[in-house]
Amino acid sequence: MxxxxxxxxxxxxxxxxxxxxxxxxxxxxxxxxxxxxxxxxxxxxxxxxxxxxxxxxxxxxxxxxxxxxxxxxxxxxxxxxxxxxxxxxxxxxxxxxxxxxxxxxxxxxxxxxxxxxxxxxARNVHMPAFKAVQKTLAKVHQLAGADFVFSQYSSRYDLVLAGETPNVFNFKFAGGALADLGIYPLYDAIGLFGLPIKQIYYPTMIAIGADGKGTAILHYADYDITLNFSKISSSKHKSEIYAGRDIIAIDNGGEFTEAKLITPDETKVISPKYVKNPMIPEMTDFANVLNHHDNPEIQRQYQAWLQLMQQVNETLNNLAVSAGIHYPDQFKE
Missing domain, CATH: 3.40.50.720 (NAD(P)-binding Rossmann-like Domain)
Known part of the structure; x- marks a missing residue:
């Protein structure tokens, strides 16, 4: 235990x-x-x-x-x-x-x-739907990019409108949309497509000085991936991956609870909607690593997650810098 x-x-x-x-x-x-x-x-x-x-x-x-x-x-x-x-x-x-x-x-x-x-x-990359999309992409040709969306209106924004500065919208606490919701679609993009060649972030700043929403564009050799995320508005747009005539549709880039393959002839569910606590898959994956230190395959998967974590961190920093956003740094030599 x-x-x-x-x-x-x-x-x-x-x-x-x-x-x-x-x-x-x-x-x-x-x-x-x-x-x-x-x-x-x-x-x-x-x-x-x-x-x-x-x-x-x-x-x-x-x-x-x-x-x-x-x-x-x-x-x-x-x-x-x-x-x-x-x-x-x-x-x-x-x-x-x-x-x-x-x-x-x-x-x-x-x-x-x-x-x-x-x-x-980052619970989304441990969801069954994410793993199903990974397997589907391994068989796909003619990739033409993707759009990942994760926008949820934050009740804390009501406090901002009332004149307060809650931590989630305060740069002193490393708040804002990119550092919060933006992490999820970043994990989607890098987990599925790897590191971009270059990236840029276009934030929408709110009155207290934080980014309330934004659009990030990740440039790859043959396509671009667009990330849209917001804490000051909501969206019901699905996230989509484009492959010729086919589309891989995901409920949204943050939850990643279900996925479908849409072709000109049919719509096929590749991962049905996950209705349990969305943190169960990640906690199960983490326990598997902690309980099997001597299993090489499981520990290789852990190392892959650690590398992905480092790649997301690098890209998050690059996006913030591209928009002139500087978070507090408690690093001391």
């Missing part, structure tokens, strides 16, 4: 705990929160006895072997680094890191702790 400790008590952490429990592979062993009341309420709801308000005491605990991090983006780098240094595995919400320097520093630290495993919780 994988013993897990959590940093963060928001809705995504609750969803993760429910998914982890559903796999039968994890046990929630500890909760960290800066606020004791919040930590106790979360722990009690999830039948956990141990609550920490000191991050140092939490990291030093021997009650768990894996840490799930869902703090504001700006804190991920330092918390991941500290977790690895305490020889604990890490599952960190996306974006794990804000630039390649942070990513490389963490990779260097991993070499000093060879038993530790690091995962970025």
């Amino acid at each position: 994988i013993k897990i400790g959590t940093i963060g008590t928001n809705w995504i952490t609750q969803r993760m705990v429910e998914a982890a429990t559903a796999t039968g592979e994890y046990e929630l062993a500890a909760v960290y929160s800066r606020h004791e009341d919040t930590g106790k309420a979360f722990a009690e709801k999830n039948h956990c006895q141990q609550v920490y308000c000191s991050l140092n005491d939490f990291m030093s605990s021997d009650q768990f072997d894996t840490v799930y991090i869902a703090s504001p983006n700006v804190f991920h780098f330092v918390q991941v680094l500290e977790t690895i240094q305490h020889d604990k595995n890490v599952i960190v919400e996306k974006p794990a890191f804000m630039n390649p320097r942070q990513m490389q520093r963490v990779l260097d630290e991993l070499t000093l702790h060879p038993q530790v495993r690091l995962f970025e919780a």
Whole structure:
């Protein structure tokens, strides 16, 4: 049984705990929160006895072997680094890191702790539909690009309109549309098509100075891929991959819960709609890696995810720079 400790008590952490429990592979062993009341309420709801308000005491605990991090983006780098240094595995919400320097520093630290495993919780690439699309693309010729869409109106934008600055729209906390929803279609594109030759981001800035929505264009040798994402508006447009007369249609670039192959003659479901907790597939994949350190094939898959994580981090940074966006950096030599 994988013993897990959590940093963060928001809705995504609750969803993760429910998914982890559903796999039968994890046990929630500890909760960290800066606020004791919040930590106790979360722990009690999830039948956990141990609550920490000191991050140092939490990291030093021997009650768990894996840490799930869902703090504001700006804190991920330092918390991941500290977790690895305490020889604990890490599952960190996306974006794990804000630039390649942070990513490389963490990779260097991993070499000093060879038993530790690091995962970025980009759930879409672990979904059955994503894997089905990968298999379908292996048989496809005449690729002509793709459009990936993930737009969901954020209730926190109502706070912005009321004159507040919530963390998810605050560059001081590495917020904004690109660093939040944009990660999902980035994972789609790079996970399916590899690194682009070049990339550019066209953001729509909101009054408090963050990008509320945006369009990114990834240029490949023979086609372009367009990413559209927004936290200030919603969209029901499907994501599509173009291959001659055929189309691979996905519900959207973030959820990736179902996929169809549309040809001139028929529409074929290649992956039916996934209706369970969407974090179950990723938590299952992570448990498989953590429980099978001696399986070469499983560990090669882990290394492929780690490489993909690095490629997404590089492209995220390039997109931000192209738009003049600079996130805070807690990296210290």
